[in-house]
Amino acid sequence: MLKSIKTGVLAAILVSTAIFAHAQKKITEGTVTFGVEYSLTPEQEPMAAMLPTESKIKFNGNISRMEMQQGPATITVFANVADLTSLVLIDVPVAQMQFAVKGTKADYDKEKANDPKFSEFKATGEKKKILDYNAEKYTYKDDKGGTYELWATTDIELPAGLVGRDFKDIKGTPIKFTTFNRGVKSTATLKSLVEEKAGPFTLDVPKGYEVKTMEEIMAMQGGGQ
Known part of the structure; x- marks a missing residue:
């Protein structure tokens, strides 16, 4: 039952943190x-088939929420883009399973430790x-010899850290950029931005969820734990 959830959880985390970043209209x-x-x-x-080609993130202040369906499981990732804490909820209704994984800044730093570090941002x-x-258009480099480009706008301002956290030195909000997360390289391009009511969201564990570590979730195979 949980055979595909391990990869699904990883995919959800990759997408949500990859989208974890000034301007005229503040949203x-x-x-x-x-x-x-x-x-x-x-x-x-x-993992290619597991990775979604679209990422939709709702946000309210510093907290964002992203949800994806992976087989029988619904995976929801909440993240505080200010202090880098997070909460992953895994719901498997057919198996009556509800798991929660709490993440700390130390966990985030560990996940990003081996990813390329970006620098030398230059407006073209x-x-x-x-x-x-x-x-x-901006160009930038990483510490492993890679070169990249991104596009940023000053027409809008989103909560600091929400979009392109690696690009905090850019004067604007990145709306097309390449980044890495857990060694996976991805390029994200803005498709839509809607100012609307969202949340409020919280990183408190809901009632009924069993708290586990990410290591325990990743160790799950088949129908066992």
């Missing part, structure tokens, strides 16, 4: 949707529109 709550493309190594190819002066937003 404090709503829904942001990104299209996501992946550049996978041969070792990562088995090249501009274009992405959706209805005026964007400027």
Whole structure:
């Protein structure tokens, strides 16, 4: 029953944290949707079918919420983009299972430890529109020899850290960018941003959920625990 949940949980975390970042219109709550493309190594190819091509994140202040369906399981990731704490809820109704995994800043730092570190952000002066937003192109590098580009806009301002956390030195909100999470390379492009009521959200564990560590979740196989 839980055979595919291990990869599904990983996929949910990859997408949600990959989307974890100034400007004229400040938006404090709503829904942001990104299209996501992946550049996978041969070792990562088995998870390709599990990785969604779209990421829809609801946010209210510093807390975001993302949900995805993985087989019989619904996986919901809540994240505080200010202090880097998180809560992953796993619901498997057919098996009457409800698990909760709490994450700390130390957990986040550990997950990101081996990912490339970005630097040398440079505005190129090249501009274009992405959706209805005026964007400027930036180039940047990582500490492993890679080179990249991103597009950022100053038309909008989202909660700090929500979009492109790796790009806090950019003067604007990244709306197309390449990043890594747990070694997985992805490029996200803004598809829509809707200012609307969302939440409020909390990182408190709901009643009825069994608290487990991520190691315990990843160790689950078949119908066992």
